[in-house]
Amino acid sequence: MDMKRDYYEDVQLFTSPVVVFWFAVLIGSLYLFPLVVDNYYIYVANYIAINIIVAAGLNLLVGYTGQISLGHAGFFAIGAYGTVVLMAKAGFPFLLALPCAAFIAAFFGFLLGLPPLRLEGPYLAIATLGFGLTITQIIGRIELFGGRDGLHAPDITIGSWVLDTDKEFYFLLITLTIFLLLFMRNLIKTRVGRAFIAIRDADIAAQTMGVNIIYYKTLAFAVSAFYAGIAGGLYAFVLKFIEPEIFTLLMSIMFLAMVVVGGLGSMMGAIVGATLLCWLDLKLRNILDIPYIGDWLEQLSKQWFTLTGVSNIQYIVFGSIMIGIVLFEPLGLYGVWIRTKKYWRTWPF
Amino acid sequence: MIDLIQMIVNGIAVGSSYALMGLAMVIIYKTSEVPNFAQGEMALISSYFAMMLLSSFNMSVYSAFLLTFVFAVFLGCFLEFAILRRAKEPNVLGMIVVTIGIEMVLLGFVSWKFGAEQKTMPFPIGPYDSFIIGDIFISKLEVLTLVAAVLLMSVLYLFFKYSKLGLAMKATQQNSVAAQIVGIRTNRIMMMTWGISSLVGAVAGLLISPTIMHPFMMWDPMLKGFAAAVMGGMTSLPGVVIAAYMLGVIENLFGGYVSIEFKTVVAFVIIVLVLCIKPSGLFARHYVKKV
Numbered sequence: 001m002d003m004k005r006d007y008y009e010d011v012q013l014f015t016s017p018v019v020v021f022w023f024a025v026l027i028g029s030l031y032l033f034p035l036v037v038d039n040y041y042i043y044v045a046n047y048i049a050i051n052i053i054v055a056a057g058l059n060l061l062v063g064y065t066g067q068i069s070l071g072h073a074g075f076f077a078i079g080a081y082g083t084v085v086l087m088a089k090a091g092f093p094f095l096l097a098l099p100c101a102a103f104i105a106a107f108f109g110f111l112l113g114l115p116p117l118r119l120e121g122p123y124l125a126i127a128t129l130g131f132g133l134t135i136t137q138i139i140g141r142i143e144l145f146g147g148r149d150g151l152h153a154p155d156i157t158i159g160s161w162v163l164d165t166d167k168e169f170y171f172l173l174i175t176l177t178i179f180l181l182l183f184m185r186n187l188i189k190t191r192v193g194r195a196f197i198a199i200r201d202a203d204i205a206a207q208t209m210g211v212n213i214i215y216y217k218t219l220a221f222a223v224s225a226f227y228a229g230i231a232g233g234l235y236a237f238v239l240k241f242i243e244p245e246i247f248t249l250l251m252s253i254m255f256l257a258m259v260v261v262g263g264l265g266s267m268m269g270a271i272v273g274a275t276l277l278c279w280l281d282l283k284l285r286n287i288l289d290i291p292y293i294g295d296w297l298e299q300l301s302k303q304w305f306t307l308t309g310v311s312n313i314q315y316i317v318f319g320s321i322m323i324g325i326v327l328f329e330p331l332g333l334y335g336v337w338i339r340t341k342k343y344w345r346t347w348p349f
Numbered sequence: 350m351i352d353l354i355q356m357i358v359n360g361i362a363v364g365s366s367y368a369l370m371g372l373a374m375v376i377i378y379k380t381s382e383v384p385n386f387a388q389g390e391m392a393l394i395s396s397y398f399a400m401m402l403l404s405s406f407n408m409s410v411y412s413a414f415l416l417t418f419v420f421a422v423f424l425g426c427f428l429e430f431a432i433l434r435r436a437k438e439p440n441v442l443g444m445i446v447v448t449i450g451i452e453m454v455l456l457g458f459v460s461w462k463f464g465a466e467q468k469t470m471p472f473p474i475g476p477y478d479s480f481i482i483g484d485i486f487i488s489k490l491e492v493l494t495l496v497a498a499v500l501l502m503s504v505l506y507l508f509f510k511y512s513k514l515g516l517a518m519k520a521t522q523q524n525s526v527a528a529q530i531v532g533i534r535t536n537r538i539m540m541m542t543w544g545i546s547s548l549v550g551a552v553a554g555l556l557i558s559p560t561i562m563h564p565f566m567m568w569d570p571m572l573k574g575f576a577a578a579v580m581g582g583m584t585s586l587p588g589v590v591i592a593a594y595m596l597g598v599i600e601n602l603f604g605g606y607v608s609i610e611f612k613t614v615v616a617f618v619i620i621v622l623v624l625c626i627k628p629s630g631l632f633a634r635h636y637v638k639k640v
Contacts, residue, residue: 068442115621118628121441122384126579127624129572130617137614249568253449260446306464312564315457322450326443327435 011189030174034167042166046238048278049177050231055258055274056184057227063265064188065220066200067116068124071132072255075225077247078105079232081139084151084242094156102229109225113218132252140244150243153236173234185267196220257318261325263334272333284314351484356605357598362491364597365498369553370574371589372502376546378583380518381539386448389571390455391547392554395421397459399555403471410473418548425547429540460564472559494556501549502590518542576620582633592631
């Protein structure tokens with residue numbers, strides 16, 4: 001049923017006018033959405049959109065190229081600090097500072113992509129993890145970057161347009177997100193994307209077929225880091241204030257969790273995973289405010305646990321989701337979607 | 350000169366706790382090729398369990414520690430039986446995600462149950478009791494950790510080399526199908542491996558807890574232990590211990606002579622450099638991958 005008969009069918013974005021229609025509806029509602037909801041939900045949407053960008057980038061690396069990265073918070077930090085420092089200290093305009101910072105992140109991605117040419121599995125995990133920890137430590141010690149005290153993000157101005165509210169920022173962010181996702185989707189369908197997939201499936205076989213492993217592995221790291229850098233640069237303006245303690249190992253773990261929970265090797269998976277985990281993250285921070293469950297948890301905590309530690313339930317929830325996904329649905333939420341679709345297509349057989 | 354010796358002694362002392370965590374990690378990796386990120390939190394929950402027994406139930410130190418060790422073994426076996434064994438298509442990434450998941454569940458549980466603030470462990474040896482030899486201070490706890498690390502390393506080395514069970518564990522790692530054919534119950538072997546590893550981790554946790562005790566206390570030893578394990582080659586027991594001591598000493602010397610601020614990250618820089626030169630660690634034979 002999903003048979004592809006020629007190359008064009010594989011690369012085309014819309015398979016039918018119905019898809020075009022729904023895509024237009026989706027884009028339209030994304031742009032109209034901030035006009036009807038209040039400020040908090042715009043903040044939530046911004047937060048989710050940024051994580052979608054990182055998850056899409058990490059998915060290219062983990063899902064399509066088959067590498068492991070536990071250091072994406074490092075690239076995220078480089079993007080955030082790069083953008084803010086270039087704007088505040090060097091006087092760059094926002095639209096120039098953001099790609100510059102992202103290219104710096106991509107350069108570091110290229111550097112981090114060099115050891116994985118010889119490493120895999122746990123060795124790669126510890127090397128990337130070390131990178132993530134080291135970068136934040138180094139940033140925290142440099143005076144220009146504000147050291148431990150952190151930095152305030154300046155207001156963004158594009159021409160004469162000053163973006164000082166979440167709503168205005170949302171329009172910029174959603175445009176960038178859609179553009180980056182489309183770019184990623186097209187990249188995967190090209191020669192480059194097929195090379196990534198070949199490396200994931202069998203790197204030695206790919207090399208025999210003439211795929212330049214050195215080039216494509218470092219490229220995968222660089223592109224992935226570029227996405228994380230862009231997202232980090234945008235994140236600085238959502239938070240308005242950045243400090244090294246934000247970019248922890250836990251953040252890298254959450255990025256990896258988003259990709260795995262959503263489904264490795266699918267764009268939709270990265271989007272769904274990032275949305276789900278971010279939304280849960282924001283909800284579970286104030287777990288006692290959730291109706292019914294909150295009261296019950298308060299009772300439970302008073303009796304058996306400590307009330308001060310109740311927000312740590314979010315770790316339990318995230319951990320359980322990660323375990324559950326790998327044990328029961330290795331393809332992630334995307335796998336659930338595929339199975340549901342197949343079931344209804346062939347129903348009642 | 351005294352400074353230098355003191356720094357090396359401190360480095361060896363801190364290396365011992367890395368060595369214990371690294372040993373625990375290597376035991377699991379040797380048998381099942383799972384890089385166990387939950388190792389630190391398994392040790393964490395064991396040491397909180399010991400604290401609970403000591404302070405809430407007023408047990409004597411020996412019985413409390415004995416019970417803790419039993420608990421640790423049980424915990425390791427349970428995690429393997431209930432979670433790791435159920436994984437459908439085990440690959441490296443999946444295993445990393447599962448163990449990180451276990452880590453987060455345990456971490457969340459401990460911080461929910463006991464609160465996130467600093468606690469004190471009623472340990473018989475305080476963190477500041479020390480021997481003074483010449484002008485060099487060595488805390489008693491550090492000596493104990495050193496002895497425990499070397500002792501456990503030798504016992505485990507002999508165990509893997511000569512005992513029947515140890516050989517079965519080795520066989521399971523090298524070829525689990527062949528091991529099953531010759532009559533080894535690989536499932537049970539895995540479970541035992543997790544039990545032993547959890548026990549070694551619990552020893553490390555108990556020895557760290559007098560100095561520092563809060564839910565994130567095991568992160569640094571766990572990551573450094575993992576780093577040492579990787580540097581030592583992931584499968585070699587003496588390798589991980591030597592690498593752990595090297596990391597500890599280099600870290601302390603770097604902190605003393607170059608920059609105290611970058612002390613904690615120097616280990617990872619060393620790891621990356623070592624891995625660039627020897628991709629499977631210092632003490633492992635390099636297996637050639639086939640398509």
